[in-house]
Amino acid sequence: MRLSRYFLPVLKETPREAQIVSHRYMLQAGMIKQSSAGIYSWLPLGFKILRKLENIVHEEQQRAGHLPMLMPTVQPGELWEESGRDNSYGPEMLRITDRHGRKMLYGPTNEELITDIFRSHVTSYKELPLTLYHIQWKFRDEVRPRFGVMRGREFFMKDGYNFDLNKENALHAYNRHLVSYLRTYERMGLKAIPMRADGGPIGGDYTHEFLVLAETGESEVFYDSAVTDLRLGDREVDFRSVEQCQAIFDEWTTPYARTDETHDEAIFADVPKERQSTARGIEVGQIFYFGTKYSETMGALVDDGQGNKVPVHMGSHGIGVSRLLGAIIEASHDDKGIIWPEGVTPYHCGIVNLKQGDAEADAACDSLYDSLTALGLEPLYDDRDERAGTKFGTMDMIGLPWRLTVGPRGLKNGVVELTSRKTGESEELPPEQAVERIAQIYASVR
Numbered sequence: 001m002r003l004s005r006y007f008l009p010v011l012k013e014t015p016r017e018a019q020i021v022s023h024r025y026m027l028q029a030g031m032i033k034q035s036s037a038g039i040y041s042w043l044p045l046g047f048k049i050l051r052k053l054e055n056i057v058h059e060e061q062q063r064a065g066h067l068p069m070l071m072p073t074v075q076p077g078e079l080w081e082e083s084g085r086d087n088s089y090g091p092e093m094l095r096i097t098d099r100h101g102r103k104m105l106y107g108p109t110n111e112e113l114i115t116d117i118f119r120s121h122v123t124s125y126k127e128l129p130l131t132l133y134h135i136q137w138k139f140r141d142e143v144r145p146r147f148g149v150m151r152g153r154e155f156f157m158k159d160g161y162n163f164d165l166n167k168e169n170a171l172h173a174y175n176r177h178l179v180s181y182l183r184t185y186e187r188m189g190l191k192a193i194p195m196r197a198d199g200g201p202i203g204g205d206y207t208h209e210f211l212v213l214a215e216t217g218e219s220e221v222f223y224d225s226a227v228t229d230l231r232l233g234d235r236e237v238d239f240r241s242v243e244q245c246q247a248i249f250d251e252w253t254t255p256y257a258r259t260d261e262t263h264d265e266a267i268f269a270d271v272p273k274e275r276q277s278t279a280r281g282i283e284v285g286q287i288f289y290f291g292t293k294y295s296e297t298m299g300a301l302v303d304d305g306q307g308n309k310v311p312v313h314m315g316s317h318g319i320g321v322s323r324l325l326g327a328i329i330e331a332s333h334d335d336k337g338i339i340w341p342e343g344v345t346p347y348h349c350g351i352v353n354l355k356q357g358d359a360e361a362d363a364a365c366d367s368l369y370d371s372l373t374a375l376g377l378e379p380l381y382d383d384r385d386e387r388a389g390t391k392f393g394t395m396d397m398i399g400l401p402w403r404l405t406v407g408p409r410g411l412k413n414g415v416v417e418l419t420s421r422k423t424g425e426s427e428e429l430p431p432e433q434a435v436e437r438i439a440q441i442y443a444s445v446r
């Protein structure tokens with residue numbers, strides 16, 4: 001992409017409404033624009049990253065054997081009357097009346113809708129296990145929308161639902177989700193810790209939240225610092241293996257890690273003193289096993305093979321895809337701007353032309369651009385007629401992990417400069433070698 005043809009409305013001034021750094025940088029870098037409280041338009045740069053995160057979530061869900069689908073944003077009120085949550089969900093639900101006076105709502109979550117789909121089509125244990133998911137916009141009329149996309153009213157969420165014959169199988173689905181979530185966050189360059197949590201309005205007592213540690217997090221968390229050393233790494237996981245998923249679940253949930261809702265001082269006291277840690281955390285996902293709560297009330301029954309009709313065991317599992325943009329920025333930035341992890345960066349590298357209009361510099365930039373593109377990489381070329389300082393400022397703010405700087409002086413010696421956004425370290429290399437280096441870096445990014 002050439003910046004001269006892009007739509008990147010970078011703000012010069014610091015937006016006053018932003019209380020935390022991710023919100024400020026997302027506005028400054030021209031990624032989002034608020035349309036009303038807690039509701040945003042996603043401008044091209046923000047949208048590109050949102051799509052990248054969405055793709056990672058899709059890949060990891062399907063790797064775990066979960067099936068993608070799409071349910072609507074607007075739901076019929078009757079299903080929520082049937083489940084009993086029409087009353088219990090409260091003012092967070094945006095209720096709509098259609099022209100015929102029918103009660104509708106903008107979905108805050110989809111347990112009712114998916115249970116209705118299931119009961120309409122599945123009648124036998126032979127069709128189990130089944131896990132369906134979608135990534136769709138949700139609406140929750142939050143009392144205090146704030147922090148930009150981190151606590152929006154409209155937000156983009158992956159929600160998945162497992163259907164199993166019994167508790168044992170449903171707990172395998174639970175563990176499988178835990179493992180696939182860990183993989184998902186790792187690919188995004190994030191350390192998200194699964195923590196014992198509280199059921200909330202979805203219900204159920206078997207639940208973990210995934211928290212990214214950050215000073216601006218809304219939850220207070222207590223944990224054994226040993227948990228922060230755990231990595232999944234490139235471990236091959238067979239998601240069908242009950243033992244493997246259970247082992248990873250045990251590994252990650254044995255060290256003490258709880259949110260303030262479930263924190264227990266007495267148990268925490270058993271953690272060695274030097275490892276007892278408290279911090280703030282951002283919730284980027286949550287998994288639930290809630291048994292037959294919905295299947296019993298809504299009549300989602302299957303034949304168990306012995307002539308009995310039994311309610312299926314269910315769980316639901318959510319990832320806050322739009323919130324993740326904010327969480328990644330909170331975890332990875334400096335005072336100049338964002339530092340995207342390589343797995344989610346909107347463009348693989350920036351190209352800064354120090355002397356736009358200089359025939360040699362222009363040709364060298366074009367050639368770098370073409371070579372990178374030919375290798376399947378996406379460069380962002382700042383070809384604007386701007387001062388070098390302005391171009392560097394923009395690149396630092398939008399946070400691409402690598403920058404190539406091209407100018408007449410370097411070209412005279414046959415080199416361009418390759419700079420890491422994270423460390424600020426630069427290296428002078430012949431253009432072909434610089435391209436090769438960048439290709440190598442991304443070859444190792446899953």
Ligand code: ATP
Pocket residue numbers: 109140142149150151152153154155156157200283284285286318319320321322323
């Ligand atoms: P919170 O406690 O932050 O209000 P929740 O527990 O009500 O969230 P879930 O029902 O678990 O949310 O939804 C799954 C995920 O969706 C959450 O883990 C979070 O990452 C994301 N999410 C929830 N509410 C919002 C929101 N208002 N804006 C952006 N993302 C959200």
Ligand code: MG
Pocket residue numbers: 209283285286
């Ligand atoms: Mg939650």
